[in-house]
Amino acid sequence: MSTPESLRYAATHEWARKDDDGTVVVGITDFAQDQLGDVVFVELPEVGRKVVKGDTLAVIESVKTASDIYAPVSGEVVAVNDALDAKPETINESPYEDGWLFAIAPSNEAEYDELLDAQGYAATLDEG
């Protein structure tokens, strides 16, 4: 299971990446896509939506089950990955790159730093 060092993580299996312009891009981890199995549908939030950290922002549905995806930081949704509509399996194939879900303009910079680092997240998997 890959857990890139450069990203931050939530215990609920979202990864977060702060881009140069400050936006926080979010997706699900390799572990999560493996658990879900083949992704078939993704429900993404509306651009413009205001979110509080912990809000359910997306739903990923696989053949087996549907899984809620939570906002790792508070702010406003500024982009969603519409390409997933036609090719939801991108989440399985490229969970950290092409399979990104949405991007948030954060309202509270500290929340990103509070997220787990790669070791911290990997440790939660061992306990699982």
Add this chain to the structure above:
Amino acid sequence: MLRTPLYLKHAELGARLVEFAGYEMPLHYQGGINEEHLAVRTGAGVFDVSHMAEVRVAGPDATAFLAYATLNDPARLKVGRGQYSMLPNDSGGVIDDLFVYREGEDEYLIVANAANRHAVVSHLEGLAAGRDVAVSDETDDWALIAVQGPSAAILLDRLVAPDLTEVKRNATVLAQVSGVPVTLSRTGYTGEDGFEVFVRPTDAEAVWDVIVAAGAVPCGLGARDTLRLEAGYPLYGHELTEATNPLCTDFAWVVKDKPFYVREAMWGRDCPRRLVGIRMVDRAIPRQGYRVLDRDRNAVGEVSSGTLSPLTRESIGFAWVDAAHVEPGTRLWVEVRGRPMAAVVVKPPFHEA
């Protein structure tokens, strides 16, 4: 968790293992459910179904006993043939669905769902009291491997001496695979041609290896479910339960007009709800427990199974629905995460069988 004789094979192949009916079973292998489903529809897949229960019923009274205890009629079976059947409970519902193989004039092997093994055995033992028939749980004496798909018969035919193309659907033949005795029955749960291979647990790995080497793609429980649903087959615990009357489904043909255990609780009853197939019109997956609504948002039913077909990419399922809404073509809505999603009643199978 329990393990079947083929557990090491699943581990070697890197299967995603899950708990199922107390067994540690492969949900899928590295290719994933979609790939496995397509392999069965286009070629041949191989499944470990050794978790299923086997029960031998034998004795001079065996046929009459099973004619009474089950809904189908074993008296109609020639030796060497099998039939799909169900075990009625005392309230017009079903304890399990099963396959009944007639191995001799007075000898039957029943294959039941793993989750219902003990319920089936103790129910049959109870009914057999005072009758000239012996009921014995042989679950641990058998491994069971299913080979399914349009190429399954040709694949297996090359591995055995008898001409498998001559074997009729639901018929059984004894053979050997690599010198190991097996019983092959032309049965399955996928809607494709195929065979189920009964083998002794100590020989299971060797037979599995030969079948995989011959080209069958290992398939797990995930594909087993998508395949059976697409083919229109019920799954106990979903479409059939202790509270469902099979006469209110398209499987009513199983229930024969003859005396059977507490028949009066089942026969001639009204069907306020019936089991139907549904296909989603809006993009969503129906799942067990989701409410089914009419156009006025009244609850008129409940989904019993649902999935996305890897083959047709349609979301399909079964639902128990009020009698007024069961005609094919009827528009219904499935409540998915609080939102009504449009669906239509269809008659399975869901694919071009």
